[in-house]
Amino acid sequence: MSRQIDTLIKMVNQIADNAPRQETPEATAEAVAGHLRKFWAKPMKVQVKAYLEAGGDGLNEVAVEAVRRL
Amino acid sequence: MLHIYDPNTATDRDLGTPPPAVSAGTVSLSIDGKPVQVPEGTSVLRAASLAGIQIPKLCASDNLEAFGSCRLCAVEIEGRRGLPASCTTPVAEGMSVNTQTDRVARLRRNVMELYISDHPLDCLTCSANGDCELQDMAGAVGLREVRYGYEGENHLDAEKDTSNPYFTFDPSKCIVCSRCVRACEEVQGTFALTIDGRGFESTVSAGQDEDFMDSECVSCGACVQACPTATLMENTVIEQGQPEHSVVTTCAYCGVGCSFKAEMKGNELVRMVPFKDGHANHGHSCVKGRFAFGYATHPDRLTAPMIRDHIDEPWREVSWDEALAFAADRIKTIQAKYGRDSVGGITSSRCTNEEAYLVQKLVRTAFGNNNTDTCARVCHSPTGYGLKQTLGESAGTQTFDSVMKSDVIVVIGANPTDAHPVFASQMRQRLRQGAKLIVADPRQIDLMTTPHGGEAIHLPLKPGTNVALINALAHVVVSEGLEDRLFIAQRCDSKEYAAWNTFIKEERNSPEATESITGVPAASVREAARLYATAGNGAIYYGLGVTEHSQGSTMVMGIANLALATGNIGREGVGVNPLRGQNNVQGSCDMGSFPHELPGYQHVSQEAPRKAFEAAWGVTIDSEPGLRIPNMFDAAIDGSFKGLYVQGEDIAQSDPNTQHVERALGSLECLIVQDLFLNETAKFAHVLLPGSSFLEKDGTFTNAERRINRVRKVMPALAGKEDWEITQDLANALGYDMHYEHPEQIMAEIASLTPSFKGVTYQKLDELGSIQWPCNDEHPNGTPIMHEEDFPIGKGRFVVTDYVPTTERANRKFPLLLTTGRILSQYNVGAQTRRTKNQTWHDQDIIELHPHDAEERGINEGDWVGLTSRAGDTVLQAKISTRMQPGVVYTTFHHPVSGANVITTDNSDWATNCPEYKVTAVQCEKVAQPSAWQERHRAQHKKQWGLLKPTEESAS
């Protein structure tokens, strides 16, 4: 596993933990997905999505839901 | 194209006394038979000056309160006895003043005679010759003889004080007018000078038998400027003589953006004098802008382009054409091999708006991707994010002057007296007038000890717990019913407010519940919250102590929540104000330096602005964001990112986790560095393009209050090109055509594509002096206070800000928390200030420890201390200090060899990846020798200088 994916997992988990909490978990996950769409470079989104498809070990709950929505 | 700016405008004249603070009406009087109308409360001296009648004066100056000691400004007023001093006499309705009568002429001559009898008569060889008010006044009053003789007792043998590296105090020339004393108190707010003794014995002194260097003096230069004689004089004037012309320009150090007159002799800079009509500084300065300009002519400056194939090879000095062709060729080869996205560029917050704009344009056109970022990433990116989410605009809401209407000033994670000194002086003025102060910072800051200011409330929180504290403050406001209901109802989104209200009222946000997290006593939090909410105008100023955390963006939103809830937005005296670090951080962000935003914070995914840029630039722009600096580093280590163009930023020193950064830079196949010096980053470079200093270019900087100030060229570029020209040439070498002849044309392009800059032109900047954006059809002269009527997003938005602790925590192995900051005399990575006499104040970074922590480890003042974190280790000298709580240690990062960033980890803000500089868990121990990293750094430094030097010699 490359170092970069480790960083991406850490980042997406951190965003999921910190993104302003919405009324429902789904809404929070959507906010996280929105954040990734808005601020992440394409290769990063592609990588983390591929990682989720390959199992997504280590991604927290909100992060999984958010990456799935990308 | 060519604008001549004449700094000798009316506002630059000394009118004798300040304008009245508050003025009810107008008063009519006559001066020398001339009818004059002035505001009530104006002095007769000022009224005369406004009417074009110059009354002789010595102890008065319009930036100081009138003192009335020299008596030279005496006048006759009909119906009044005696000869009152016009500087201390206010105008009255129907008053009739005579400034030139035999009686006043005799008195004035007498006064001058007394002064001159105790003054050396070496005018011809005096450094102030031609710029001396005593000389001028002797002429003005027609002094022809000195009847008292020169034999009497005098001060002519008094010894000079040359302890300050920038100015000399020669007491033999002092006329004891006390302008210096008052300038230090009223303008600077330091109270370093006093008049000792009485009558003939009285002299100016810096503290108790101390010289300037050992006194409280912070070397701001206000006294030197106030002195009417050669008693306090810049050393450069003593050495070089009086300047012969001057140009108004803007300081290139910090985000205050002070205006200066660069006083020149041909192409040689003699001195920098703060410009009275400067809208950010009103004639004041700090030691950096005023004196520390020697770096611009330092022998270390790079003067010729250089290239090398590999970073272990010596540099080869080549022509501009060859260097640019070499760089372009490498970039194209890399893109052909690794793809279009394998290269990127970094814009500098030290360069002008026009130059930052051009670099991101080069990336988006010639490189064809959005991989552009800026050093603001590591300081204020959370400000941009947080304020845009809540208030709708990525910038501070106020002008600096607004603080003069504040009733309570809240300073969070900032140290204005050191990092924003000129604005700190203004804050101190307001504190002396009675405004209250609240400071939230792990460390005691100097602002808290403002002489004659009131008591400050200090909230000494543990590093990393900002959000818990701001939530607790808001909790008090809401649970005690102190919120501004009308403002919330009219100006804020009600649904979001309701959600936030429920959240913030939860017991876990109460000061009592958060006390164990923040370490701040609940009672202090309650007291501070009540004060902020009820004192009238509450203004929040914050710095990097807010942004450089894993919850930096959350904290910025928390601050905005608090300001919205108390209605402290949208008028003078209030607001949310980021204190920006570098001179043009605001500008480089405005100019589209971020990978997700085009100039003016227009997201790349937004169809309309993107199409406009595509049409203007003739390219297709990617609608997806590009890589941020830390992403670039990760991609470099991974092997997918290979080429980087860095404009004037030392990422190897300023970015966290140095060893990680060095590995990333080391894996690049083409690193192009454009800078003044061989900096830490340049040691990994393949192409060195010698940049130009702010004295060598035209352009604009935008300061922390969104004020666009002009930078004017005063001398030719040392290496032949201004930075924007270099970027333009590189673009052309890459095959993308750019043909600007002057930065003014670049600004015209910016204005045509950026709504908030729509009305900005160089012509208007010359006319108005400066412009605060937004400047558009609605606000043709700019916008000093934002959000007065509404927010750019309509309603203000409350955001739920849960406190999430950082993963960087103290434990058994790393029991202390390190936080970092800066000091007055040095500037950031110190590339400039280390090459000036500012070194006299701070020639190394030190580690500050609480006596308790020091004792536990057997560390004494001055001992070498090994500092270890999860990321690395370094060695610094110890200073024992009670400014922090036990458990917290502190250092600055101005010197590369200190390796403060070898220690900091790659943790970052969740939303923006702004590094978490302010919290690192560390251990400290007494050691005997430098760390392994420092040994390597020294060896590498020596080697890289070696690779530079031979070419310099062979070239000469």
Ligand code: SF4
């Ligand atoms: S340089 Fe500034 S701080 Fe120092 S004595 Fe003069 S006015 Fe005061």
Ligand code: SF4
């Ligand atoms: S040092 Fe200059 S300003 Fe100060 S009292 Fe003497 S003459 Fe006046």
Ligand code: SF4
């Ligand atoms: S306060 Fe900042 S802008 Fe002003 S002179 Fe000092 S460094 Fe320059």
Ligand code: FES
């Ligand atoms: S200028 Fe008025 S007393 Fe000195």
